[in-house]
């Protein structure tokens with residue numbers, strides 16, 4: 001059962017994992033420190049010889065940092081990362097994490113990423129960081145997907161944060177697609193807007 005820890009962990013087999021509460025000392029952890037603690041915990045799932053999907057965003061960045069650190073220390077070996085964005089690609093390269101793609105590695109052992117919203121049934125909104133398509137491709141090809149979120153991402157229902165729902169479209173005739181989306185959303189109080 002999920003407890004009110006911040007952050008909360010969930011895995012693709014739908015079983016929430018409790019993370020020990022941050023230090024009980026009087027030290028107050030910032031949101032970014034909590035993200036880092038959660039991200040490091042996610043990296044506990046990483047073993048040598050894995051093909052890893054590397055997520056995008058401020059939370060996933062901590063996981064990539066940790067993977068780089070463990071490789072440098074020799075605690076992890078023979079890791080191949082598949083980045084979900086150009087930004088993550090550059091970051092992983094700066095940490096000397098060997099990279100590949102889905103053509104060369106169509107099966108991914110584990111992906112680690114953040115999310116924008118999570119509902120009680122573990123439905124997610126992802127992609128506000130702008131890498132929705134790559135994330136869906138890489139994380140969809142993964143045997144296991146660890147999602148790292150803090151409490152601010154937990155919503156009663158998808159859309160609960162009232163923030164934009166990302167939809168990635170191809171540039172070709174984008175106005176046509178935007179109009180189709182507008183029609184689909186008609187009556188739901190949404191507007192389709194290009195970011």
Ligand SMILES: O=C(CO)[C@H](O)[C@H](O)COP(=O)(O)O
Nearest residue numbers: 057058059114127129130131
């Ligand atoms: O989906 C994503 C990128 O497309 C991110 O995982 C999501 O936006 C969460 O980002 P952050 O960890 O910075 O809050």
